[in-house]
Amino acid sequence: MQFGPVDTQDAAGAILAHSLKLKGGALKKGTILDAEDIARIAGAGIDQVTVARLERDDVAENTAADRLARAIVPYPERAGLIRSHAFTGRVNLNAACHGVVELDAEAIHDLNSIHPEITLATLPPMMRVTEGLLVGTVKIIGYAVPGGALDDACAAARAALRVKPVIRKSAGLLLTEVPGQKATISTKAEKVIAARLAALGVTLAEVKVVPHKSGPMADALKSLKGDMQLILTGSATSDLHDTGPNSVRKAGGKVQRFGMPVDPGNLLFLGDLMGKPVIGLPGCARSPALNGADWVLERVACGLEISSDDFARMGVGGLLKEIPTRPHPRERKTKA
Template identity: 50%
Template sequence: MRFGPVPPAEARGAILAHSMALPGRHLPKGSRLGPAEITALREAGIAEVTVARLDPGDVVEDAAAARLANALVPDPEPAALRIGRAARGRVNLHAVCAGVVGLDLAAVQAVNRVDPGITLATLAPLGRVLPGMLVGTVKILPYAVPGAALEAACATGRGALRVHPVRRRSAGLILSEVPGQKPALTGKGRSAVETRLSALGITLEAVRVVPHEARAMAAALEEVEIEVPLVPVVANVRACGETDPATIRTLLVDQVTGAVRWRESVAWMAGQGVSEIWEIGAGKALSGMVKRIAREVATRQVGTPDEVTAAVDGMNAAA
């Protein structure tokens, strides 16, 4: 793309680089200069105008942005994204449902290295989104980009962005109460969980309040479906990892009255090669306990939004 000043007589078919206010008319930047525009410039006494001219193979900004957006999201429906209309070299990508952002971080970074005029901005990986939220933006900075660079960006970023939707539409909650517990405490716990679920479009359908004793908890858990977890669940009453749903159900009951084997649980994880333990939520109490038990295991607090983003970035960099 060639960029520079020319007389109006030589500007026909070029792209106006800057907005111009003429008597009785405004020419916005990015306008294609045709006969009417050239006449208006001459009548206004404009001797020189800055324009951009495309080289062979260049792709104009809106067409380029649309092509890259469609490469990033080749099939919008399963990707749970809506591709917006191209305007001024920009295409926005919006979530169509609640979920978390899924992206190929290496591909996104590679797209941004292809050409200075081709840019892609996204939310952080695993960031929570709601319907309509902006997930990513494609922006072509100049008025056109070389076709070869655009093709390279499309190939590099193909299918790199999506939203992982919430699969479950409803959830249940079991709350236990000790004798003499204030009713307001139970209500507060229910409200906190319900708020978190609602933000993801999940309805809290069933709530069971049971005495804090093993038999009542076992009866309540019999009505709950427990799926095979993606990673082992370390139960602190047995101090080892479990993946069998029936065993996990039993261990949940045992935790009502069983002793907490925290020291043994940390030692088991260290023995399995765990090199870092993250404390999710406010505070550092558990991290301090871990360091006293297994000094060789690193700890990390993940509580604030910035800490969550940094943790996700770290996981992606290590993957």
């Protein structure tokens, strides 16, 4: 692409690089100048204008953005994304449903390494999204880019971005109470969990409140409604064989994981009961603030398996904002 100042009389057919305020209305940057535009500019006493001219192999910004977006999201319905129309070299990719972001990070790195003016920016992987949220944006920075570079970018990031939709649409909640605990604690917890689920597009199918004992908990779990089961105990789980995990085993299920490298959220456990995922929520789930349980709940709701390696990778970026009401803060306050 050729770019720079030219005599006004020689600018016909070129792309105006900078907007001009003229009598009768402004000429916006990006305008392809015709004879009438040239006459208006000359009539205003402007002898030179800065323009861009495409060369033989160049692809105009909107055409390039559209081609790249179609390569990244070739089948929008399958990818859970909506492609916008190209404008000023940009195509937005918005979520078509509730879910989490899935992407091929290496492919996107490769795309962004090919040419500095061919770009894709996305949300982080596994981030929760709601319908309509902007997930990614393709931006062609100049007025045109070389066709060969565009071809390489399209090949590098083909089908590299998608939204994994929520498939488990309901959840049951089991709350336990310990002697002397206020009933309002369970009521508040139910409201917070219901709101957390609603943000995912998941309904709270049933709530059961039982004593903090493995037997009653196991009986309640066997008939608890919902596509997945959540347990929030009145006393924090402190071991793989504590009351909460034991209740899952007693009900005929299994516990696959206790503990995660995300804080708040360390004391989470994950299991399975009759084909339904069971998430033992840490005490911080009583707060609406982001915690490790959100990351697990979001993936489970979307039908994703969470391996030991997946859990291990959560540690990078897993130091989340402290919850003010936490009984045992990470850092002790010291007197000045």
